[in-house]
Amino acid sequence: MVGTGAGPFSYAPAIALFPLAAFVISLVFGRQLPKKGAIPGIFATAASLLFSLWMFATVAGGETYHETLYEWSAGAVTTEVGAEEIAFSFGLLIDPLSALMLVIVSLVAFLVHVFSLGYMNDEGETGLPRYYASLGLFTFSMLAFVYADNLLMAFMFFELVGLCSYLLIGFWFRTKSAPSAAKKAFLVTRFGDYFFLIGVVAIASTFGTVAFAGEESFVVAAETAIEDGTTLFGFDAQTWVTITGLLVLGGVIGKSAQFPLHTWLPDAMEGPTTVSALIHAATMVAAGVYLVARMFGYYALSPTALSIIAFVGGFTALFAATMGVVKDDIKQVLAYSTISQYGYMMLGMGVGGYVAGVFHLMNHAFFKALLFLGSGAVIVLMHHEQDMWKMGGLKDKAPITYYTFLAGALALAGIVPFSGFWSKDEVLFDALIVGLEEPVILAAYAMGLLAVFFTGFYTFRMVFLTFHGEPRTETAEDPHGVGWSIKAPLVVLGLLAALVGFVNLAPIAKVAGMDITFLEYWLDGEYGYVEGLTYHHYHEMVAFEEGYIGSETTTMLLSAGLSLGLALAGAFAAHTLYNVPEPKRHTTKLGGAYTVLRNNYYQDEYQVWLAEGLTLPLARTADLFDRSVIDGAVDGVSGASLFGSSWVKRIQTGLVTNYAALIVAGFIALLLGLGLYGGWF
């Protein structure tokens, strides 16, 4: 049911163009406007939200949209599969997945704009027009990325998102740390995007198309190539799909902060907290996982690529969760939790749990935006203090912040019935059933499961240290008040974090036999769908075997019980250690492990070592080669001719007689030569 250009979808481009307009307005007129550019941003994102909801309702009504809007380059090529022409275009693809994501992104962006009134304007920050302009551009890039209908357009906006994150992380550019963090974020994600770019070129030159959907898509072309047993660039078709898929995955790993390219994300906390909320919940970091979901059909063709995604995801989930345990800065804890949660999404995607991955992406967007905005509220309360050891006892002084933050924390830790529980449980269940047949996935599952305990622990350590116990500083005893613009977004997101999990109650559906897994139906095309982009189709393509312990219901209950038990155990451990009037640091008991964790497993150190110890000498050698061999050859040629001419020039004496003699001698020599050659003598 691919609709034509008629109806509501002809307004779809406006979703992204509103924030772009806000960007221009804030940039040009920001200084003159009241609130320094916040108003256009709020109106633009509100309009985007309304239009997104309209698109969502239209898709729910059974229509989808796939249309090329502008073709900017087309030409003849010879590709590996025999396609003879290629076109690069801008186009829109609005299917259930992108419609859902549009709503999430525009909602979070809208709330972040509103929150910024309280967090940036009321705190008297300078440079606000620049801030709101960057936010607008950021929202525009992400929305355009979400409904891109081809890989190249997606890549362009993916890059633009990276640029905006650079601008916003480095917002306080007069400090020492913010510009360096911005540079780091840009360079690390750029490193991943480099592989993405190669992947785009590889896919285009193999299949002659970069479209995500339809008969002409590279997914269909790859499927055909595998069925026909075509050899692509000297590889078996499936191997080549794995290689190109992994190249694109490089961009995903960079943007979604997966191991080993996660190091930029904790540093990105240098930006304003609102920006952290936007980056972590809906825009930049979500872009990576969304890309995997967008081209899931392609990854589904390659079990190897899927296993790698799952393993990287599971490993990152555990790895980041352990680091979150020892942090003192409230935003740092949340940063590591973000890395860890995106690990879960990758795990879900990697085991073929497309619905589970998207479900967790959605829930995470809401509860992580909530937690970041909540921590922003705490930072305002504490007069810009971020160290949790200087807080305490904020529970009674800021009840709205406390209860909404608590809702987010319960969702993050995965406590029933908050949203995070349902999606995390589904991810782990999908990983378990595949893991029972595939040992690699089982290892990934085990790491993911273990991470649940750490998640529960660090989340509640953060809650208890911040809000419970006695105030540990004077600021905590007498916090700064927060206005409606801070409270309203928190309440909206708090309700969402608590309730949004009910859209896909898979365990209850299984046990009670009810049809209440709405998100699965949504992604499966029960409402509107684009051919080949449904969960059903993906599920058939994924080649993993599934195993059960006893029956499917038993396995599901076991998995849910296990993850809930571990989350509660983590929360209880945090309760015992930190929910006391005068909490103590227990980290020293970890001994050597504490030093390792505190230093983030020396990830930064080894990456710096890679740059300074490996890349720098290599670059120096290349420079030496350039200067000696290449420059030497060029200089040698000019040197030889200089030397030669320094001798030859001596025949130019300045005496006319000599020249005449030379001319005559030359003429005679020419005559003699021609005569000898022509046989006159």
Added chain:
Amino acid sequence: MTVAVEYYVLLSMAVFCIGLMGVLTRRNALLFLMSVELMLNAANINLIAFAFYHGNLTGQVFALFTMALAAAEVAVGLGIILVLYRNFRDVDVTVPTTMRW
């Protein structure tokens, strides 16, 4: 009575060689000009002789062109010699040797 073409060729060769020797051995710029004039006229002799021999007027017309050219050349040459004299107080071509690297 007609003269055989070989004699014309011999004459022109002799005049040309005299001109060439003048260019190679003389130092006076005016004598240079004269020698060049001799060489040009040697060519003229050849042109007219062969035109006559072939019964074709083209060569004679070319000889007229060469004369005009020679006149122009002399004008330029004399101009150079005047400047030479003004700068060096001499018309010896071996004196100005600075026009080189």
